[in-house]
Amino acid sequence: MKAVILVGGEGTRLRPLTYTTPKAMVPVLNRPYLAHLLAYLASYGVDEVALALGYLPDRVQAYFGAGEALGLRLIYSVEERALGTAGAARLAACRLGARSNDPLLVLNGDIFTDLPLDRVVNVHRAAGASVTIGLVPVADPSQYGVVKPDPDGRIRAFIEKPAPGTAPTNLINAGIYVLDPSVLDLVPPDRFYQFEQGLFPALLGAGAKVWGFSWSGYWIDIGTPEKYRRLNFDLLSGTVASPLVPRIENRQCYAGEDCVLDGAAWVGPVVLGNRCRVGGGATVGESVIWDEVRIGPEARVIRSIIGRGCRLGPGAVLEDAVIGDNVEVGAGVCLGPGTRLGPGEVIAGRPESI
Numbered sequence: 001m002k003a004v005i006l007v008g009g010e011g012t013r014l015r016p017l018t019y020t021t022p023k024a025m026v027p028v029l030n031r032p033y034l035a036h037l038l039a040y041l042a043s044y045g046v047d048e049v050a051l052a053l054g055y056l057p058d059r060v061q062a063y064f065g066a067g068e069a070l071g072l073r074l075i076y077s078v079e080e081r082a083l084g085t086a087g088a089a090r091l092a093a094c095r096l097g098a099r100s101n102d103p104l105l106v107l108n109g110d111i112f113t114d115l116p117l118d119r120v121v122n123v124h125r126a127a128g129a130s131v132t133i134g135l136v137p138v139a140d141p142s143q144y145g146v147v148k149p150d151p152d153g154r155i156r157a158f159i160e161k162p163a164p165g166t167a168p169t170n171l172i173n174a175g176i177y178v179l180d181p182s183v184l185d186l187v188p189p190d191r192f193y194q195f196e197q198g199l200f201p202a203l204l205g206a207g208a209k210v211w212g213f214s215w216s217g218y219w220i221d222i223g224t225p226e227k228y229r230r231l232n233f234d235l236l237s238g239t240v241a242s243p244l245v246p247r248i249e250n251r252q253c254y255a256g257e258d259c260v261l262d263g264a265a266w267v268g269p270v271v272l273g274n275r276c277r278v279g280g281g282a283t284v285g286e287s288v289i290w291d292e293v294r295i296g297p298e299a300r301v302i303r304s305i306i307g308r309g310c311r312l313g314p315g316a317v318l319e320d321a322v323i324g325d326n327v328e329v330g331a332g333v334c335l336g337p338g339t340r341l342g343p344g345e346v347i348a349g350r351p352e353s354i
Protein backbone atom coordinates (compact mmCIF):
# COMPACT_ATOMS: atom_id res chain seq x y z
CA MET A 1 0.00 0.00 0.00
CA LYS A 2 1.13 3.54 -0.73
CA ALA A 3 1.17 6.55 1.58
CA VAL A 4 1.99 10.25 1.50
CA ILE A 5 3.28 12.01 4.61
CA LEU A 6 2.96 15.80 4.79
CA VAL A 7 6.14 17.08 6.35
CA GLY A 8 6.55 20.47 4.73
CA GLY A 9 5.43 22.78 7.53
CA GLU A 10 7.85 25.10 9.28
CA GLY A 11 6.91 23.90 12.76
CA THR A 12 6.48 27.49 13.98
CA ARG A 13 5.12 26.49 17.39
CA LEU A 14 8.24 24.41 18.04
CA ARG A 15 10.61 27.30 17.40
CA PRO A 16 13.45 27.86 18.21
CA LEU A 17 14.11 24.09 17.88
CA THR A 18 12.75 24.05 14.33
CA TYR A 19 15.03 26.84 13.14
CA THR A 20 17.67 24.16 12.69
CA THR A 21 15.72 20.88 12.88
CA PRO A 22 12.55 20.26 10.84
CA LYS A 23 9.62 19.02 12.91
CA ALA A 24 9.92 15.59 11.29
CA MET A 25 13.45 15.22 12.68
CA VAL A 26 12.94 16.29 16.31
CA PRO A 27 14.07 13.37 18.46
CA VAL A 28 11.46 11.24 20.20
CA LEU A 29 13.20 8.79 22.51
CA ASN A 30 16.36 9.68 20.58
CA ARG A 31 15.06 8.67 17.15
CA PRO A 32 13.73 11.21 14.66
CA TYR A 33 9.98 11.53 15.13
CA LEU A 34 9.42 10.58 11.47
CA ALA A 35 11.19 7.24 11.96
CA HIS A 36 8.44 6.28 14.45
CA LEU A 37 5.71 7.32 12.00
CA LEU A 38 7.31 5.36 9.14
CA ALA A 39 7.66 2.27 11.38
CA TYR A 40 3.95 2.60 12.25
CA LEU A 41 3.07 2.65 8.53
CA ALA A 42 5.36 -0.29 7.80
CA SER A 43 3.69 -2.28 10.59
CA TYR A 44 0.43 -2.09 8.55
CA GLY A 45 2.09 -3.28 5.35
CA VAL A 46 2.68 0.14 3.77
CA ASP A 47 5.68 -0.34 1.50
CA GLU A 48 5.93 2.85 -0.58
CA VAL A 49 5.90 6.31 0.96
CA ALA A 50 6.27 9.76 -0.57
CA LEU A 51 7.47 12.44 1.82
CA ALA A 52 6.03 15.83 0.86
CA LEU A 53 8.75 18.22 1.97
CA GLY A 54 9.31 21.92 1.79
CA TYR A 55 11.15 23.27 4.80
CA LEU A 56 14.73 21.99 5.49
CA PRO A 57 14.32 18.93 3.25
CA ASP A 58 18.02 18.00 3.17
CA ARG A 59 18.13 16.83 6.78
CA VAL A 60 15.28 14.39 6.14
CA GLN A 61 16.72 13.05 2.89
CA ALA A 62 20.19 12.62 4.31
CA TYR A 63 18.88 10.58 7.24
CA PHE A 64 16.33 8.32 5.56
CA GLY A 65 17.84 7.89 2.07
CA ALA A 66 15.82 5.43 0.01
CA GLY A 67 14.22 3.96 3.14
CA GLU A 68 16.17 0.68 3.24
CA ALA A 69 16.69 0.76 7.01
CA LEU A 70 12.92 0.74 7.57
CA GLY A 71 12.12 -1.75 4.82
CA LEU A 72 10.23 0.83 2.75
CA ARG A 73 10.66 2.49 -0.62
CA LEU A 74 10.84 6.21 0.08
CA ILE A 75 10.56 8.96 -2.46
CA TYR A 76 10.82 12.69 -1.90
CA SER A 77 8.49 15.33 -3.26
CA VAL A 78 10.12 18.66 -2.52
CA GLU A 79 8.02 21.80 -3.07
CA GLU A 80 9.71 24.95 -4.26
CA ARG A 81 7.06 26.92 -2.39
CA ALA A 82 4.42 25.71 0.06
CA LEU A 83 1.50 24.12 -1.79
CA GLY A 84 -0.72 23.60 1.27
CA THR A 85 -1.77 20.20 2.56
CA ALA A 86 -3.86 19.15 -0.47
CA GLY A 87 -1.54 20.71 -3.05
CA ALA A 88 1.42 18.91 -1.47
CA ALA A 89 -0.46 15.60 -1.38
CA ARG A 90 -1.46 15.96 -5.05
CA LEU A 91 2.13 16.48 -6.17
CA ALA A 92 3.49 13.68 -3.96
CA ALA A 93 0.77 11.22 -5.03
CA CYS A 94 1.60 11.98 -8.65
CA ARG A 95 5.30 11.27 -8.05
CA LEU A 96 4.32 8.07 -6.24
CA GLY A 97 2.24 6.89 -9.19
CA ALA A 98 -0.94 6.53 -7.08
CA ARG A 99 -3.68 4.92 -9.17
CA SER A 100 -7.45 5.41 -9.08
CA ASN A 101 -9.36 2.78 -7.05
CA ASP A 102 -6.22 1.91 -5.14
CA PRO A 103 -6.77 3.61 -1.76
CA LEU A 104 -3.99 5.99 -0.81
CA LEU A 105 -3.11 6.90 2.77
CA VAL A 106 -2.27 10.52 3.53
CA LEU A 107 -0.95 11.49 6.95
CA ASN A 108 -0.03 14.73 8.64
CA GLY A 109 3.62 14.45 9.56
CA ASP A 110 3.27 15.51 13.19
CA ILE A 111 0.92 13.02 14.77
CA PHE A 112 1.56 9.91 16.84
CA THR A 113 -1.22 7.38 17.31
CA ASP A 114 -2.10 3.74 17.65
CA LEU A 115 -5.14 4.12 15.38
CA PRO A 116 -5.55 0.84 13.43
CA LEU A 117 -4.94 1.75 9.79
CA ASP A 118 -6.27 -1.55 8.47
CA ARG A 119 -9.67 -0.79 10.01
CA VAL A 120 -9.85 2.68 8.43
CA VAL A 121 -9.09 1.18 5.03
CA ASN A 122 -11.79 -1.48 5.58
CA VAL A 123 -14.37 1.17 6.49
CA HIS A 124 -13.35 3.20 3.42
CA ARG A 125 -13.80 0.24 1.08
CA ALA A 126 -17.06 -0.94 2.67
CA ALA A 127 -18.58 2.55 2.41
CA GLY A 128 -17.30 3.09 -1.14
CA ALA A 129 -16.12 6.48 0.13
CA SER A 130 -14.10 9.08 -1.75
CA VAL A 131 -12.35 10.05 1.47
CA THR A 132 -12.32 8.48 4.92
CA ILE A 133 -10.98 10.58 7.76
CA GLY A 134 -9.52 9.16 10.98
CA LEU A 135 -11.27 10.87 13.91
CA VAL A 136 -10.34 11.14 17.59
CA PRO A 137 -12.04 12.84 20.56
CA VAL A 138 -10.11 15.65 22.29
CA ALA A 139 -10.91 17.89 25.25
CA ASP A 140 -10.52 21.18 23.33
CA PRO A 141 -11.36 20.79 19.63
CA SER A 142 -10.87 24.48 18.78
CA GLN A 143 -7.29 23.93 17.57
CA TYR A 144 -8.29 21.24 15.09
CA GLY A 145 -10.65 20.30 12.26
CA VAL A 146 -14.01 19.28 13.74
CA VAL A 147 -16.68 17.00 12.29
CA LYS A 148 -20.06 15.64 13.33
CA PRO A 149 -20.54 12.26 11.65
CA ASP A 150 -23.94 10.65 11.15
CA PRO A 151 -24.49 7.42 13.14
CA ASP A 152 -23.31 5.37 10.12
CA GLY A 153 -20.06 7.36 9.91
CA ARG A 154 -20.93 9.70 7.05
CA ILE A 155 -19.54 13.23 7.38
CA ARG A 156 -21.58 16.16 6.08
CA ALA A 157 -19.63 19.16 7.36
CA PHE A 158 -16.00 19.92 8.21
CA ILE A 159 -15.12 22.95 10.32
CA GLU A 160 -11.44 23.85 10.60
CA LYS A 161 -10.45 25.45 13.92
CA PRO A 162 -13.87 26.60 15.17
CA ALA A 163 -13.95 29.48 17.63
CA PRO A 164 -13.66 28.19 21.22
CA GLY A 165 -16.98 26.95 22.53
CA THR A 166 -18.64 26.67 19.10
CA ALA A 167 -17.53 23.19 17.99
CA PRO A 168 -20.52 20.89 17.41
CA THR A 169 -18.64 17.84 18.81
CA ASN A 170 -15.25 17.03 20.30
CA LEU A 171 -14.44 14.65 17.41
CA ILE A 172 -11.52 15.98 15.40
CA ASN A 173 -9.63 15.21 12.24
CA ALA A 174 -6.69 13.07 13.37
CA GLY A 175 -4.66 14.00 10.29
CA ILE A 176 -5.06 10.53 8.75
CA TYR A 177 -6.95 10.11 5.49
CA VAL A 178 -7.69 7.27 3.12
CA LEU A 179 -8.38 8.71 -0.32
CA ASP A 180 -9.45 7.48 -3.66
CA PRO A 181 -6.57 9.15 -5.55
CA SER A 182 -9.01 10.47 -8.16
CA VAL A 183 -10.21 13.12 -5.66
CA LEU A 184 -6.78 14.73 -5.98
CA ASP A 185 -7.69 15.63 -9.58
CA LEU A 186 -9.95 18.27 -8.00
CA VAL A 187 -6.95 19.96 -6.38
CA PRO A 188 -5.72 22.90 -8.46
CA PRO A 189 -2.12 22.30 -9.53
CA ASP A 190 0.78 24.57 -8.66
CA ARG A 191 -0.94 26.69 -6.09
CA PHE A 192 -1.57 26.71 -2.37
CA TYR A 193 -4.62 24.60 -1.55
CA GLN A 194 -5.66 22.93 1.69
CA PHE A 195 -7.63 19.78 2.48
CA GLU A 196 -9.15 21.46 5.48
CA GLN A 197 -10.45 24.73 4.00
CA GLY A 198 -10.48 23.62 0.34
CA LEU A 199 -10.94 20.02 -0.79
CA PHE A 200 -13.04 18.68 2.11
CA PRO A 201 -15.63 21.50 2.03
CA ALA A 202 -15.72 21.24 -1.80
CA LEU A 203 -16.32 17.47 -1.73
CA LEU A 204 -18.98 17.82 0.95
CA GLY A 205 -20.66 20.62 -1.00
CA ALA A 206 -20.80 18.36 -4.06
CA GLY A 207 -22.38 15.51 -2.04
CA ALA A 208 -19.35 13.21 -2.25
CA LYS A 209 -19.11 10.29 0.16
CA VAL A 210 -16.85 11.40 2.97
CA TRP A 211 -16.65 8.96 5.85
CA GLY A 212 -15.17 9.02 9.35
CA PHE A 213 -13.51 6.30 11.40
CA SER A 214 -13.60 7.14 15.11
CA TRP A 215 -10.89 5.93 17.45
CA SER A 216 -10.52 6.57 21.15
CA GLY A 217 -7.04 5.09 21.66
CA TYR A 218 -3.83 7.12 21.79
CA TRP A 219 -3.42 10.22 19.63
CA ILE A 220 -1.29 13.34 19.90
CA ASP A 221 -0.13 16.17 17.60
CA ILE A 222 3.47 16.96 18.53
CA GLY A 223 3.24 20.52 17.17
CA THR A 224 3.72 22.33 20.52
CA PRO A 225 6.50 22.02 23.13
CA GLU A 226 4.08 20.66 25.74
CA LYS A 227 2.76 17.93 23.47
CA TYR A 228 6.21 17.07 22.15
CA ARG A 229 7.38 16.51 25.74
CA ARG A 230 4.15 14.63 26.52
CA LEU A 231 4.76 12.10 23.72
CA ASN A 232 8.26 11.37 25.00
CA PHE A 233 6.95 10.83 28.53
CA ASP A 234 3.99 8.69 27.40
CA LEU A 235 6.45 6.38 25.61
CA LEU A 236 8.63 6.36 28.72
CA SER A 237 5.76 5.45 31.02
CA GLY A 238 4.52 2.71 28.67
CA THR A 239 1.21 4.57 28.09
CA VAL A 240 1.81 4.00 24.38
CA ALA A 241 4.39 2.01 22.42
CA SER A 242 6.29 2.73 19.23
CA PRO A 243 6.96 -0.12 16.81
CA LEU A 244 10.51 1.27 16.72
CA VAL A 245 11.39 0.73 20.37
CA PRO A 246 10.52 -2.16 22.67
CA ARG A 247 7.72 -1.30 25.12
CA ILE A 248 9.16 0.49 28.10
CA GLU A 249 7.79 -0.29 31.55
CA ASN A 250 7.60 2.98 33.38
CA ARG A 251 11.12 4.34 33.40
CA GLN A 252 11.95 7.72 34.83
CA CYS A 253 15.10 8.43 32.83
CA TYR A 254 15.89 7.33 29.28
CA ALA A 255 19.45 8.17 28.32
CA GLY A 256 21.22 7.70 24.99
CA GLU A 257 24.73 6.32 24.49
CA ASP A 258 27.84 7.49 26.36
CA CYS A 259 26.09 9.78 28.86
CA VAL A 260 27.77 10.71 32.14
CA LEU A 261 25.19 11.41 34.81
CA ASP A 262 27.06 11.89 38.10
CA GLY A 263 24.61 11.98 40.95
CA ALA A 264 21.87 14.01 39.28
CA ALA A 265 18.36 13.79 40.76
CA TRP A 266 15.43 13.04 38.42
CA VAL A 267 12.28 14.76 39.62
CA GLY A 268 9.97 13.57 36.86
CA PRO A 269 10.51 11.89 33.52
CA VAL A 270 13.63 12.83 31.57
CA VAL A 271 14.87 11.89 28.11
CA LEU A 272 18.55 12.54 27.40
CA GLY A 273 20.23 12.23 24.02
CA ASN A 274 23.62 10.70 23.27
CA ARG A 275 26.84 11.93 24.89
CA CYS A 276 25.17 14.18 27.50
CA ARG A 277 26.72 15.11 30.86
CA VAL A 278 24.80 16.12 33.96
CA GLY A 279 26.80 17.30 36.96
CA GLY A 280 26.42 16.24 40.61
CA GLY A 281 23.55 17.75 42.55
CA ALA A 282 21.71 18.83 39.42
CA THR A 283 17.93 18.44 39.45
CA VAL A 284 16.18 17.53 36.20
CA GLY A 285 12.53 16.67 35.55
CA GLU A 286 9.82 16.62 32.86
CA SER A 287 12.41 17.62 30.28
CA VAL A 288 13.67 16.44 26.92
CA ILE A 289 17.35 17.03 26.32
CA TRP A 290 18.94 16.47 22.93
CA ASP A 291 22.42 15.13 22.08
CA GLU A 292 25.68 16.45 23.52
CA VAL A 293 24.17 18.72 26.16
CA ARG A 294 26.21 19.60 29.25
CA ILE A 295 24.39 20.54 32.44
CA GLY A 296 26.61 21.83 35.25
CA PRO A 297 26.53 20.74 38.87
CA GLU A 298 23.67 22.05 41.02
CA ALA A 299 21.78 23.25 37.93
CA ARG A 300 18.00 22.85 37.76
CA VAL A 301 16.06 22.00 34.58
CA ILE A 302 12.29 21.64 34.84
CA ARG A 303 9.62 21.25 32.08
CA SER A 304 12.10 22.31 29.40
CA ILE A 305 13.45 21.25 26.03
CA ILE A 306 17.16 21.73 25.39
CA GLY A 307 18.53 21.60 21.85
CA ARG A 308 21.64 19.82 20.70
CA GLY A 309 25.04 20.90 22.04
CA CYS A 310 23.78 23.36 24.71
CA ARG A 311 25.83 24.19 27.80
CA LEU A 312 24.34 25.18 31.17
CA GLY A 313 26.73 26.47 33.79
CA PRO A 314 26.78 25.37 37.42
CA GLY A 315 23.67 26.42 39.32
CA ALA A 316 21.84 27.67 36.21
CA VAL A 317 18.06 27.32 36.33
CA LEU A 318 15.76 26.62 33.39
CA GLU A 319 12.01 26.30 33.94
CA ASP A 320 9.34 25.94 31.23
CA ALA A 321 11.95 26.95 28.66
CA VAL A 322 12.74 25.90 25.10
CA ILE A 323 16.26 26.59 23.94
CA GLY A 324 17.66 25.98 20.47
CA ASP A 325 20.90 24.24 19.50
CA ASN A 326 24.26 25.31 20.93
CA VAL A 327 22.94 27.83 23.45
CA GLU A 328 25.23 28.70 26.38
CA VAL A 329 23.76 29.72 29.71
CA GLY A 330 26.23 30.99 32.28
CA ALA A 331 26.65 29.89 35.89
CA GLY A 332 23.78 30.84 38.19
CA VAL A 333 21.59 32.38 35.47
CA CYS A 334 17.86 31.81 36.12
CA LEU A 335 15.62 31.59 33.06
CA GLY A 336 11.94 31.54 33.91
CA PRO A 337 8.74 30.27 32.29
CA GLY A 338 8.28 31.05 28.63
CA THR A 339 11.98 31.56 27.89
CA ARG A 340 12.91 30.89 24.27
CA LEU A 341 16.53 31.22 23.14
CA GLY A 342 17.51 30.96 19.49
CA PRO A 343 20.31 28.69 18.24
CA GLY A 344 23.77 29.80 19.38
CA GLU A 345 22.63 32.47 21.87
CA VAL A 346 24.96 33.08 24.79
CA ILE A 347 23.60 34.25 28.13
CA ALA A 348 26.61 35.01 30.30
CA GLY A 349 26.44 34.12 33.94
CA ARG A 350 27.53 35.49 37.27
CA PRO A 351 31.28 35.25 37.68
CA GLU A 352 32.10 32.05 39.57
CA SER A 353 33.55 34.02 42.48
CA ILE A 354 30.29 35.79 43.46
Ligand code: GDD
Pocket residue numbers: 006007008009010052053054079082083084085088108109110111143144145146160172173174175196221223
Ligand atom coordinates in the same frame (compact mmCIF):
# COMPACT_ATOMS: atom_id res chain seq x y z
N1 GDD B 1 4.48 19.39 2.18
C1 GDD B 1 3.73 20.28 2.86
N2 GDD B 1 3.43 21.46 2.27
N3 GDD B 1 3.33 19.96 4.10
C2 GDD B 1 2.58 20.86 4.77
C3 GDD B 1 2.23 22.10 4.22
C4 GDD B 1 2.67 22.42 2.88
O1 GDD B 1 2.42 23.49 2.31
N4 GDD B 1 1.49 22.78 5.16
C5 GDD B 1 1.39 21.96 6.23
N5 GDD B 1 2.06 20.81 6.01
C6 GDD B 1 2.15 19.66 6.90
C7 GDD B 1 2.75 20.00 8.27
O2 GDD B 1 4.15 19.77 8.26
C8 GDD B 1 2.03 19.03 9.19
O3 GDD B 1 2.68 17.78 9.25
C9 GDD B 1 0.68 18.81 8.51
O4 GDD B 1 0.84 19.23 7.15
C10 GDD B 1 -0.47 19.60 9.15
O5 GDD B 1 -0.07 20.96 9.27
P1 GDD B 1 -0.12 21.72 10.67
O6 GDD B 1 0.37 23.10 10.42
O7 GDD B 1 0.53 20.91 11.73
O8 GDD B 1 -1.70 21.81 10.89
P2 GDD B 1 -2.50 21.85 12.27
O9 GDD B 1 -1.90 20.96 13.28
O10 GDD B 1 -2.72 23.26 12.63
O11 GDD B 1 -3.95 21.23 11.80
C11 GDD B 1 -4.02 20.05 11.03
O12 GDD B 1 -3.81 18.90 11.83
C12 GDD B 1 -4.83 18.66 12.84
C13 GDD B 1 -4.46 17.36 13.54
O13 GDD B 1 -3.22 17.47 14.14
C14 GDD B 1 -5.40 19.98 10.34
O14 GDD B 1 -5.35 18.91 9.43
C15 GDD B 1 -6.51 19.78 11.36
O15 GDD B 1 -7.76 19.60 10.70
C16 GDD B 1 -6.22 18.54 12.20
O16 GDD B 1 -7.25 18.37 13.20
Ligand code: MG
Pocket residue numbers: 108110221222223
Ligand atom coordinates in the same frame (compact mmCIF):
# COMPACT_ATOMS: atom_id res chain seq x y z
MG1 MG C 1 -0.14 19.92 13.47
